Amino acid sequence: MSELVRPWQRKDLLGLEDLRVEEIRLILDTAETMKEILQRPIRKVPILRGKTVVNLFFEPSTRTSASFELAAKRLSADTLNLSAKTSSVQKGETLLDTVKNLEAMKLDVLIMRSPSSGAPHFLAKRLAAGVINAGDGSHEHPTQGLLDLLTLRERFSNMAGIRVLIVGDVAHSRVARSGIWGLTKLGARVSVCGPPTLLPLEVERLGVQVYTDLDKALRETQVVYVLRLQMERQARNLIPSLREYARLFGINRERLKRAKRDVIIMHPGPINRGIELDPDVADGPWSVILEQVTNGVAVRMAVLYLLCGGEAVSA
């Protein structure tokens, strides 16, 4: 039976908050096809030949920018990496100047990561090219959210009612926010757990249950999503010490005894081993962390493909 799906119509992918369920499903279904390409002897298709994809990263990241670069190359696009170690203003060039330079390059897709929430939206409004948000401040990281959903969908074919627990610095986590949007839209039951200082105000209004007691939260959950402790973004006095955090909120073998036997562990990477996650759990049988990475390339291929083709309408 041929299923004609409404084609992708957005110029940009800035977050999961505004996506409809069928848009999320379209990306995930397309990503599954992309996974097949990654199994072939020649891991490349010509569909984006002649398209220019630019990585603009204002925050250090090897894994995400490498994942996007690989995804673009697998689709035969030309790639370019522009990274700035410091904020554009410190360099003397404003974001607006950067926009003008980018326009002149005639690129097709811009992938942007910034420490400022809303920076990709700023670019998306001003560029004809499609903009993919690779992480903006503490706001969203949509491709991470999507690859996590793909990973879960492979484990649980029906996401409805699946109990997912997000542990850690939710307040500063764009991964948590995108995750919450994506999971709740697909019908999962999401909880968050962390010290009160790291849970944002009114977070329950996002449709999640809130715990501060990790052991209680672990009892019923099927998936534990461990957040990286954001040391670079943290201000003082949000936690007294790493040691105390690890003791109260770290996921280790001992703690997992209180969880269900077939619980699965996820983490967006990179892991602070021994702090939020113990190495033997990260490398153990519960972990699907490596699957997340593989799915990352496939999801990013899907997003690049959908953004470049179709009747894109400006956001």
Next chain:
Amino acid sequence: MPERFLLTGGRVIDPESGRDGEADLLIQGNRIIKVGNIRKTLVKSAQIVKAKGLLIAPGLVDMHTHLREPGREDEETIQSGSRAAARGGFTAVCCMPNTEPPLDDQAKIRLIYERGTPYARVFPIGAVSKGREGQELTEVGDLFRAGAVALSDDGSPVANAELMRRALEYTRLFGLPVVDHCEEPTLFADGVMNEGFVSTRLGLRGIPNASEEVLVSRDLHLAALTGGRLHLAHLSAGGSVSLLRDAKRQGLPVTGEVTPHHLTLTDEALLSFDTNAKVNPPLRAQGDLEALRAGLADDTIDVIATDHAPHSVVEKEAEFDLAPFGMVGLETALGLVLTELVHPGRLGLIPALRAMSLNPCRILKLPFGRLMEGGPADLVCIDLNKTWLVNPDQFASKSRNTPFAGRRLKGKAVHTLVDGSFALRDSRLDGS
């Protein structure tokens, strides 16, 4: 022979005396000669200005404006700010001292007066502390003698409680109010918007209501302790209104102020990351907005002031985190108050006008804000029903940073008279 104007057939309102009715108004030189039924034939050589369908009220007075002169003349000057004021129906503005260098000595206070223009009166507010550094008291006597109408470190709070206490005590010598920008610096930290559900959604660092309420509470205690005249600038949090209400009930001579944007917008205006809505204090939640409106309606809050804060396009068109705080307001204030409060019946016309003219003048002891025979001819003629679209490209201000671009408003100043001369006539700024 001084110039004479006869304004005929307008609805003349004076919030102080309670006058509200159709009357003619004769102006000679810089005084109002007569208000009442004036037969044109009896008045020789007066220019007749038909004011039928217009409201004639005392010129508006903004006690909280930022003119960026000296230091950032690219953003605003005393002249451009005065022109913006006239366009908005203001005959007088009080400019805050956070210029570069700050207005912290008599020479700089005098400079402001020297650079005044016929478009609007400009009264400088002097700094509380030298350099606005929050450490040492300025030479208040000198500032007063040079013409400062109040003291403030606005832009910043007076964070040091001991300094705030001494400022409130010392200014009693001169009857000067101390205007505090209530913000607890460590709670404010690196916040960029109200802390609430919207900041949670946007992943932007939040500024809790407590940041303002803590300082409001502190200042009220200090006002009670010292007997000084405290004025709370641009209140934004519901809790601040409650604290002020209680203080007034106890008879404290403290006053408070709110901006048109805090009466009109909530933090949801930031969902599109519009930097023009990034202000300090931030736009807060619906509950706070309603508490502010209620505070105005029951006279807890005395003044509507704009906190007009011009910023260059280059600085505002940036990542949300990096953009400076502030929006312009002189040219939209009256329109917003009429459209959002008066027309829908949330605030009476006379209380609104009182909050924008008489009350600021009472607090600052300025001889304006009143319309009476023999009084100064500082007037605004308002067309209550004129609809217009906010177009920043038409602003007289040098800056364009407003979140209200494209908004349809109902009610506008059509004429503004300062010292008996038209600064704004038929919605056009007088060229001379």
Next chain:
Amino acid sequence: MPSDEKAQVMDARTLDRVLSRIAHEILEHSKGCPDLALIGIRTRGAYLAERLAKKIRGVESLALPVGVLDITLYRDDLSSVAHQPVVKPTQLPFDVQGKIIVLVDDVLFTGRTVRAAIDAILDFGRPRAIQLAVLVDRGHRELPIRADYVGKVVPTTQGEEVRVRLSETDGMDQVSIEDLKSK
């Protein structure tokens, strides 16, 4: 019957006979070669390939490997993505190396789909040869592509469309000419 159908080219029985003939032709041509494999182009080409394989099994008890090819990612016009179903995976459960591949599609028109299919297959390995079997050849080639096995040649104009319906996808077997629906 849809109102814009102009002529029926094949009914169910004709379609079945045509497929039988093609199956025989393939066997005849290949002289019973053991390196034969069928690859159907999604969506209807894949079902036709399955039917051909079944017929061949019936005639010579030969179980030919059958694969499914999705050529969406090899097309030369990205804008067509908007009107396509979701891109599906390609499934080739055999090694193409050294094989004689018979590509199967429902309608041969400009030849661009077949060109994309050839590119896709070559990314999987080096077949000995690629041949093409189509149910209908409607003319108007834009590339130098020709079919080795043709069910029926159906001349058409640019304003017409050859509509193939198969019971697996459309509930009935039929080939008809219709006017191109204006979008």
